[in-house]
Amino acid sequence: MKLLIALPFVLLFSTALLADNPVIQNLYSADPAPMVYGDKVYLYTSHDDDVTENNFFTMRDWLCYSSSDMVNWTDHGIVASLKMFNWINVNNGGWAPQCIERDGKFYLYVPIQGKGIGVLVADSPTGPFKDPINKALVFKSWDDIDPTAFVDSDGQAYLYWGNPGLWYVKLNENMTSYSGNIETIQFTDQSFGKRSGAADAKRPCTYEEGPWFYKRNNLYYMIFAGGPLPEHIGYSTSSGPTGPWTYKGIIMTSQQGFAFTNHAGVCDFKDNSYIFYHNQKLSNSGYKRSVCVEQFTYGNDGSIPSITATQNGPNQIGSLNPYDTIQAETICWGQGVETEVCSDGGMNVGNIENGDYIKVKGVDFGAGADSFEAKVASNTSGGKIELRLGSATGTLVGTCGVEGTG
Numbered sequence: 001m002k003l004l005i006a007l008p009f010v011l012l013f014s015t016a017l018l019a020d021n022p023v024i025q026n027l028y029s030a031d032p033a034p035m036v037y038g039d040k041v042y043l044y045t046s047h048d049d050d051v052t053e054n055n056f057f058t059m060r061d062w063l064c065y066s067s068s069d070m071v072n073w074t075d076h077g078i079v080a081s082l083k084m085f086n087w088i089n090v091n092n093g094g095w096a097p098q099c100i101e102r103d104g105k106f107y108l109y110v111p112i113q114g115k116g117i118g119v120l121v122a123d124s125p126t127g128p129f130k131d132p133i134n135k136a137l138v139f140k141s142w143d144d145i146d147p148t149a150f151v152d153s154d155g156q157a158y159l160y161w162g163n164p165g166l167w168y169v170k171l172n173e174n175m176t177s178y179s180g181n182i183e184t185i186q187f188t189d190q191s192f193g194k195r196s197g198a199a200d201a202k203r204p205c206t207y208e209e210g211p212w213f214y215k216r217n218n219l220y221y222m223i224f225a226g227g228p229l230p231e232h233i234g235y236s237t238s239s240g241p242t243g244p245w246t247y248k249g250i251i252m253t254s255q256q257g258f259a260f261t262n263h264a265g266v267c268d269f270k271d272n273s274y275i276f277y278h279n280q281k282l283s284n285s286g287y288k289r290s291v292c293v294e295q296f297t298y299g300n301d302g303s304i305p306s307i308t309a310t311q312n313g314p315n316q317i318g319s320l321n322p323y324d325t326i327q328a329e330t331i332c333w334g335q336g337v338e339t340e341v342c343s344d345g346g347m348n349v350g351n352i353e354n355g356d357y358i359k360v361k362g363v364d365f366g367a368g369a370d371s372f373e374a375k376v377a378s379n380t381s382g383g384k385i386e387l388r389l390g391s392a393t394g395t396l397v398g399t400c401g402v403e404g405t406g
């Protein structure tokens with residue numbers, strides 16, 4: 001566990017139902033893309049900068065988090081950035097990502113707004129990622145954003161993407177090239193929903209952007225952000241990977257998101273189903289969004305119910321074992337702290353000031369604990385970490401003194 005300590009600070013072991021949404025509190029995250037691998041969900045997100053330039057999206061890199069219980073999330077920091085692409089020279093436009101695994105390699109598909117879709121590859125879900133092709137994987141126009149990839153059971157992989165159109169290619173087995181043409185999905189009210197308000201040739205139905213493509217029980221799903229603005233989340237299904245698509249309705253209404261965009265990622269994990277989305281709850285700005293998650297249950301016919309955005313988020317799966325080494329940057333809810341790259345490797349929690357806290361949820365102390373160890377440094381005169389139960393003013397169960405270490 002690594003903490004850079006400044007002043008008294010509270011580590012909170014919570015059993016109480018405090019807000020767990022948004023999932024990430026120390027920075028702005030958007031466009032969630034979950035990937036289940038091993039016994040964890042990896043959550044890739046885009047990253048809205050704290051400082052918005054030109055009153056538009058200001059996005060330069062992509063983040064990764066992981067969880068084995070859906071409420072405590074470990075911060076893996078920035079795993080990819082625009083700087084990794086030598087064929088562009090831009091400092092903005094890192095929009096909605098998706099990472100998928102194939103044969104032990106991890107492929108991160110990212111749009112670089114206005115420049116096409118790039119692909120990065122790594123040997124682990126958290127990187128290091130590298131650009132294996134040194135060019136855009138696809139590029140037609142501005143419309144090439146929001147990639148979603150899926151490997152079907154017959155081994156054929158697909159990449160869908162687009163705003164305001166929806167296109168796909170068949171990816172080759174290497175996942176970094178494709179065969180055949182870029183195909184265009186034809187929109188009708190029956191396939192992607194009748195648009196309320198003005199429809200035009202470019203936006204004839206509800207589909208706007210943010211496709212999320214997967215198969216479950218032999219039914220193919222296309223989740224998408226629908227218009228008009230503010231966006232809602234809708235979905236269509238098909239019996240085949242390339243359609244024909246049948247519109248199935250709205251999953252999350254536009255009133256649920258409170259941002260002018262929304263963007264969904266869906267996964268099954270440990271027998272539960274989850275939808276990730278984003279809102280502007282922490283900023284009140286559509287350019288400073290935050291990722292949230294809800295649990296849901298599919299209908300027997302594969303339908304997705306209408307989902308309400310909540311503050312509490314999903315139920316915890318199992319409990320957190322405090323006798324394992326827990327990274328400090330494993331957080332259910334944090335206040336005041338920041339995470340950063342640690343000079344010892346990995347990440348650490350820093351910028352800690354008096355009264356800041358981290359909540360970790362559902363900690364199982366078993367028969368009880370005698371001691372607490374932390375790996376710490378302080379460039380002030382030190383401080384103390386207080387361990388409290390239930391809330392930041394809850395029962396004090398331990399105090400860890402920290403010397404100034406320089």
Ligand code: FUB
Nearest residue numbers: 095096209210261262263
């Ligand atoms: O995050 C930038 C853009 O906003 C995404 O590419 C869209 O899906 C929308 O969320």
